[in-house]
Amino acid sequence: MRVRTGRIGITLGLTGLLVPxxxxxxxxxxxxxxxxxxxxxxxxxxxxxxxxxxxxxxxxxxxxxxxxxxxxxxxxxxxxxxGPITWRTMDTMLQQRAAGKNPNKAGKCPTNKGRIACVDLTRQLSWIQDGKKLVYGPVPVRTGKNGTETRTGLKKIYWRNINHWSTIYKVRMPYSQFFDGGQAFHSVTKSMYNPPGSGGCVNMRPADAKAYWNKLKNGDDVFVYGRKPGT
Known part of the structure; x- marks a missing residue:
């Protein structure tokens, strides 16, 4: 379903899985x-x-x-x-474990921007770095599902709302930090591996979303890259 508050749109995904x-x-x-x-x-x-x-x-x-x-x-x-969804979830977990404390080993997230939040869609992983220094993470995230993918590219945080609330659908999205046309980091209580994904936002565990809130500010860079498995 799509949740809209004013000019800000947030989408929450539903779970689905096909087996024989x-x-x-x-x-x-x-x-x-x-x-x-x-x-x-x-x-x-x-x-x-x-x-x-x-x-x-x-x-x-x-x-x-x-x-x-x-x-x-x-x-x-x-x-x-x-089935494929169960194994895909496990394989993503294995890739996240392999990242260890060097998630930007391949150098895909820019190191010349100062403080920046990186989002790797392929590994469903995010972290904050300052140059080459890891500031926080990496942590698992839940990004957009097929058809409502989290958009890639270099962005900036442009609006923050610590206790964002949709008056239309009665949905709370704590620690919201918007970076691209309604797509935001925000806290959810469900598993980060709950398929098929969000409607475009970068869902985070409550403690991680709070840490991102405390470490980022308006104007900070966000870089999203890769492709989520299944999209």
């Missing part, structure tokens, strides 16, 4: 569906990520572990199927 019909029992909702016995196309990768025996065969224990992961991150239907 044989994996959904009875065609009911994700919460009503039973744990699937179907082996998914990413079975081995998912088993390995979860620290299970990577034999590529679905078991009751595998399904329980996969369902727990899906439930934690809002991946639906939550039936323990090792």
């Amino acid at each position: 019909l044989t994996a959904v029992l009875g065609g009911g909702t994700a919460h009503a569906a039973s744990c699937t016995t179907s082996t998914g196309p990413y079975q081995k990768q998912v088993e390995k990520f979860l620290g299970r025996t990577a034999d590529g065969r679905q078991s009751a224990a595998d399904c329980k572990a996969i369902r727990a992961f899906q439930s934690q991150h809002g991946i639906t239907p939550t039936i323990g199927y090792a």
Whole structure:
């Protein structure tokens, strides 16, 4: 849905996931569906990520572990199927872990701008740097979904509202810092890995959004690059 307050537009994404019909029992909702016995196309990768025996065969224990992961991150239907969205989420997590404390190793975010907030859509990762010095992060973020992608390029923070509220849809967006035509950093309470993504804003965990609020100001640069998986 699209939330508009005056001339500022914010969009919040909804969750979606497609799996083979044989994996959904009875065609009911994700919460009503039973744990699937179907082996998914990413079975081995998912088993390995979860620290299970990577034999590529679905078991009751595998399904329980996969369902727990899906439930934690809002991946639906939550039936323990090792499908593309579940594996894509895990692969993004692996890339984020690999970034460590050197997220700009490839030098894609400008180091000649002074303090700048970097957003890597490919790894769903953000950080603040000052020249080559890492100031905060990197932290996971949740960016725009397919069709409402977070726009790439060099931006500037132009408006901030610590307790932004939409009077139309009754949605609170704490620590909002707008940098591109209604797209903003702001806090959400859902998982950063909840698919398919936002409506263009850079969603953050509350503590990270608060830290960005304290470290950034109007006029500070924001650089968005890469491409979110699935868009």
